[in-house]
Amino acid sequence: MPEMKIRRELLEMLFALGKAEHPNEFLAILKAKDGIIEELELAPGTVSNSNSASFCVDMMPLSTDTAGSAHSHPCGLVRPSDADLKMFPKIGRYHIIIGTPYNNDTWRAFRANGDPYDMEVVD
Numbered sequence: 001m002p003e004m005k006i007r008r009e010l011l012e013m014l015f016a017l018g019k020a021e022h023p024n025e026f027l028a029i030l031k032a033k034d035g036i037i038e039e040l041e042l043a044p045g046t047v048s049n050s051n052s053a054s055f056c057v058d059m060m061p062l063s064t065d066t067a068g069s070a071h072s073h074p075c076g077l078v079r080p081s082d083a084d085l086k087m088f089p090k091i092g093r094y095h096i097i098i099g100t101p102y103n104n105d106t107w108r109a110f111r112a113n114g115d116p117y118d119m120e121v122v123d
């Protein structure tokens with residue numbers, strides 16, 4: 001299994017999305033090409049408030065190039081919640097959580113089981 005990397009522009013787009021949606025969460029589907037996450041698709045049917053979010057996983061446009069997901073934690077805690085751990089395996093293998101203030105220091109990647117994953121950022 002090749003390592004998964006992420007394009008810096010896309011990561012910055014995720015920071016911008018987090019800021020734009022704050023204090024709500026956003027959820028995006030991450031798409032990879034040749035082992036690099038380069039595209040995102042915003043999840044439809046997102047229902048969220050400042051404390052919790054529930055996503056309609058069944059409505060997501062999952063396909064073979066889906067690498068995983070990215071979502072924000074407006075509370076700032078960059079750690080998968082119990083709900084996240086249930087959602088991750090349904091979407092893909094790699095998952096990014098971005099906490100406030102949505103920058104390079106406040107994001108982390110995880111595997112579907114919730115283990116931290118040291119995702120490389122490529123220019």
Ligand SMILES: [Zn+2]
Nearest residue numbers: 073080081084
């Ligand atoms: Zn979460």
